[in-house]
Amino acid sequence: MIPLWRSRKNPPEGIQLALTAGSGHQHLHVLTLMSDESEIAEWAGGKGRNLHTLTVSGFQVPSWSVIGLDIFAEFARGTGLDERLDRLLADGPGGRSPEAAAATATEIAALIRAAPLDERIAAALALAYRQVGGGVVAVRSSGAQEDGTEHSFAGQFDSFLNVHGLDQVTAHVRKCWASAFSERSLRYRAQRGLPPDTRGVAVVVQRMVSAERSGVLFTADPMTGRTDRHVVSAVHGLGEGLVSGAVDADTVVMDAATGRPLSTVIGGKQERYDAGAGLGCTVSPVAEEDRGTLSLTAEDLARLHSAGLRATARYGSPQDIEWAIADGTLWILQSRPITALPCAAGIAPEAEGELRLWDNSNIIESFGGVVSPLTYSFAADTYAKVYESYARALGVRGDRLREVQEWTPHLLGYIHGRVYYNLHHWYRMVRLAPLYRLNRRVLEKSLGVSESISDESADALHPFRPRPGMRGRISRLSRTLTFAGRFLAIGKSVDAFHRDFYRVYEEFNNVDYDALRGDETYRRFCRLQRELIEKWGPMQVLDATILLSVGVLALLTRRWLPDAPDWFTWAAAAPGGDVESAEPAWALAELAARVRADDQVRRLLERTRDADAHRALRDGGHTEVLAAVDAYVADYGYRSPDELKLEVPDLREDPAGLFTLLREALPGTAGSGQEGRGGETDAYLDRHLRGPRRWVYERVRGKARVALADRERLRFCRTRAFGAAKRMLRAMGRDLAGAGAIESWDDVFMLRLGEVRGAYEGEIAHAELKELTALRRRQLATDATLHAPSRFTTRGAPYWSGNLERAGWAGGPAARSGARELRGTPCCPGVAEGPAVVTDTPREIGGGILVTYRTDPGWVPALSSAAAVLIERGSPLTHVAVVARELGIPTVVQVKGATTEIRTGTLLRVDGAAGTVTVLAEPSADGTAVNPDSRRTETHP
The missing domain is CATH 3.30.470.20 (ATP-grasp fold, B domain)
Incomplete structure (x- = not known):
């Protein structure tokens, strides 16, 4: 566990007594919001787990602490109560008369009430009371299986309101412990075939709210x-x-x-x-x-x-x-x-079948909002090819490879026009590499997954049926050795991949596809998939390298630097130096400096519409600036907002968006005047870590930094590959429209990839396509009106049996709760104050605080004019988060409800180290902040 006093130089009186291991004692868990999720899952009980989930999800929850299940176990063990409980419950309540069951419950309650509390137990209960500030509290039972999806245990355990003072808290904790063995709770278990649980209950202590x-x-x-x-x-x-x-x-x-x-x-x-x-x-x-x-x-x-x-x-x-x-x-x-929901007329009962867990986490960085059928199907096909190739690269063959091929085409799902991770398959993919338990935890952090699955569920997921005995051990050893070889040589492999990629890419990039016949463009598209995309598989060892190295780095930080702030591991792993993904931001800043130096060009751009700016530069004879703009588009034209959505034009096709970003960068606010965090991180390590430990830490850190830098290089390759595919598919759309197969060339985006192939391979009649594309457009328009949950589960066929209705799919925008402080995951430290700019496109930041639901790599140029960055979804390894750290911009990700609770013009204070967002003032009626010039940025070493 992480001790609750970790952030303090000296632990408060009583905490060491209650919680630290000593004299043979184990840790006792008094849990709070700052406790590890794994500790919460193991010791907090159902009510405690849900309070933690609600709090980290951004709901306003009165402060709470949990007296863990192990504290009752220690109480029972130290008093000899555990043996008496075993004897009293040996037969279970089901085989006893009501009178005998009542007598058992009464005897257990008397034992719990009378048994003495040793010093450590008493100190733990006092700590739990202090953690919520003392005063008037609620004391609630929290059973291990309470509030679950199968059994709610509603009303079976005791809760008490308006409890005041430590003596009363202690007395009511005993009553909660006793309620785990009350007649009603024992009968509840017996009726449902559940055995008595001698673990008892955890107990929640929560501040009382003076409710109106x-x-x-x-x-x-x-x-x-x-x-x-x-x-x-x-x-x-x-x-x-x-x-x-x-x-x-x-x-x-x-x-x-x-x-x-x-x-x-x-x-x-x-x-x-x-x-x-x-x-x-x-x-x-x-x-x-x-x-x-x-x-x-x-x-x-x-x-x-x-x-x-x-x-x-x-x-x-x-x-x-x-x-x-x-x-x-x-x-x-x-x-x-709600575990006992009746079946309404017309509403299907709870579905049965395979459980699927859907999560949009950082997939929305690539495919945000509603996407076209062509974009989804091309992405799903690409993921399938890449990860099958990854399995081959690790030596998976024969029947095991065929099992992998069953789930790789379904790594992504397409629910009402949105792209989701089919998350269980990603756990299967991670298990192809060694150190699954560590890697899956880091996978969850890197994807920005808001909730871990249980160890039991995770252990049941395999990429293929495990082989028993010696044969299975040899197979795992062989795969581990293959992975180790690729892990050690990943730098050279990435360099070789880059050389081969750009050699082949030039063949696809310098082609006018509109001048080719449609079937010839289609053949080149097939080559693109075969020669560029399918060769990506071995490079996924790089992602596994990141998971492994960052995971080990986090473990070392936790053990050797226990007082390090939450953002430290991510800052330590930051690539540093010239990160390729930051190049568009620096290039835009240089372009803005060139424009600032020419008053005539600056005035022209400030008064010209974005769509007309390129022509205005040409007509005005500003050849040098025009050449610089064209060079930017040539180098970074594929790196644009929603760059992986095939239906969205990039800067090469429509450079208007570049002029919007350029105009915002003209005031010269690039990087908020800050530098990256590498020096600060090194200084912290110099003060707190030396000798052999520092050497080991730096070796692991170096591997993580290089791997992350290489990943950013590969993402540029991915952008260019998708950009080439985008050009080809657009040309095929114009060819199909010219042949009369579809009404308009952009109707091609309403087709799935297999249907485009079918049009050129003779598998689908052209007469079918017009009606099909019209149907899909209508469906996407309807899908766009729905409220899409970020995470949900289905059983069986996802669209049937009421799965999506139960998951919370609904129409209309979410309402505000009025929260004055939001919390998220610290990503880059620093404090900034300023007006919020809530946007779904990287525009009109103007030195304010960028607030958005999701980002993609095309947002990087917008960072140069942002004082701070808040992202509702994503993770610390989100592309924009990586670049923001390099630019030294205070950043918080996974800020639940950010785009619902915050309006443009709201005056905010962002603490990137604490992960907090505080509303200082609401915008006035005209949408401007109460004090829009109150902008301040600080850094904290």
Whole structure:
């Protein structure tokens, strides 16, 4: 575990006693938001795990700590209670009479109440209370299997509100421990065939909120099972009366997609249904003077609806959410799956079949938003070829290779026009290399995956059926040795690949494909796939090298530099020097400097539309600047926003976007005046790590830095390969349009790659294509209106059996919750203050704080005019994040809700080291910040 005092020079009194190993004792886990996810998963119980997930996902959650399962185990072991529990529960409650079961529960409760607490246990409970600030708290049981997808254990364990003082907290912790063995919880287990669990329960200690309004939110109708409905029940004040049934609650049924109220029940008496709600009910009108006052405002309902959408998307299933509103803030107290959802008319029951886990993490860096069928199918085909080739490069052959070929074509999924990782297959791919446990953790960090899968699930995933016995060990050893050889020679392999790539690439780049016959262009396209893309497989050893070296570097940092900040490992691994991926930003800064030096050119660009700027430079005789612009386009024209989306024109086809970025760079704000973090990292290492450890650390660090730099070189190759494919497919589109097969040349993007091939290989009739492309355009337009969850699960066929409805796919934008502070993953340290620029395109930054849902490599030039960068999705190894570190721009990634909660003009304070984003002032009615000139950037060594 990571001790809670790690960030302090001297541990507070009592923490060492409670938590550190000594005199043969094991660690005891008092868990908080800063604890490792693996520790949370093992020791926090279901309620504790969900609180951690909610907090790191950006929900407003009252401060909490968890008294881990192992603390009860230590209590039971130290008092001899564990042996007595084993004897009392030996037969289980199912085989006993009700009287005997009740007697067992009573005896266990008495034992727990009377057993003494040793010094370490008492100190741990005191620490948990202090971690939430003392005062008035809630004490809640958190069973190991509680709030799960199969068994909720709802109401089986005890929770207590308004507990004050350490003595009362200790007494109620004992009551929570005892509730794990109550008659009702033992009966619950017996009825479901679950054996008694002598681990007891973890206990959550959570700060109480002085609620003005509180209640529960179901993101599916618990009575009918309809997933197109949200149901809110609310009362004034705290929610004890609601839970106990002593108070009649206000109930509002909302449309799950839009949040529009469909029906309202006030205090269980009056009802009001909106016209056209479609509920199939007839309700007599209620006189206005007879109606009560609804406890929830329209803003409250909007925030609850938004929170419900986010929670459903986050967990991938309908949720039962406890909430409270205090001082204008919506607090989420806990969230659990609805495990007993009935089947509504017209709504399919829970699907059965293969479990698939979909996550868009950093795939949206390459394929953001709705993408065309041609883009998806070309990408999926490319991934399949590359990773099959990777398996071959590691020596996978025969039946095992055929098993790999079953899942490599499905590394990506296409759900309502969006591209997702089919994540279980990526775990299978990582397992081709050695050190799977380490590499899969780093894979999750590098992809920006917000939640790890369990060790049990991960261990069940294999690229092919493992061979038993000696034959299997020899096979694994052979693959490990092959990987080791490629790992050690990866630098030379990358250099050789670069030489061969650019030699072949020149043959494809210097061709006018519109001058060729369509079938000839198609043949060249097949060659491009064969000679450039399929040879990429062995280079995936580089990704495995990054996972391995960064993973080892993180382990060394954790062990040898325990006080290092969260961003340190990523900064230590940063390539440094001349990183190829930063070249567009530097080149744009040089181009801007050239324009600034010529007042006439500057004035021309400032008053000319982007679409007309190139022609205006030519007509004005500004040949030198025009030549510099053309040189930039020639060198970096394929490196443009959404560069991997085939339907999006790049700068070579439409240079207008370059002039937008150039105009923003003219004030000369490049890099916010900062330098990269290499010197700062070295200085920290000089102060804290010396001798043999420093030598080992630098060897691992050097491998990671070189590998990351090589990856950026390969990404330029990928960009150019996709750029060549983009030109070819556009030419084929014009050829098909000329032949009358499609209405317009850009209809080619509505076809899948196999259909384009079929048109040239005689596998599909041209007469089919017009109707097909029209259908696809209509479908994509509909898909674009849907709210797309970032992560969800399906079973069986994803589009059927209500899979996507349960996953939270819905229409309409998400509502704001009003959060004043957001958290994310620290990526590059430094503090910046300034107005937010929320955008989905790399434009109009102007020295503000760039806030976006996702980025792609084409955003790199925009960094030169950003004071700080906030990315809702992505990871510390996202392309833009790597470059931002090189430029020294404060950066935070995985900022949940950033583009929902923050509006353009909002005055922000970004702390790139802490990973926090603070709202200082909301924009005025005209969208400008209250103090738009309050821009400040600091660095912290």
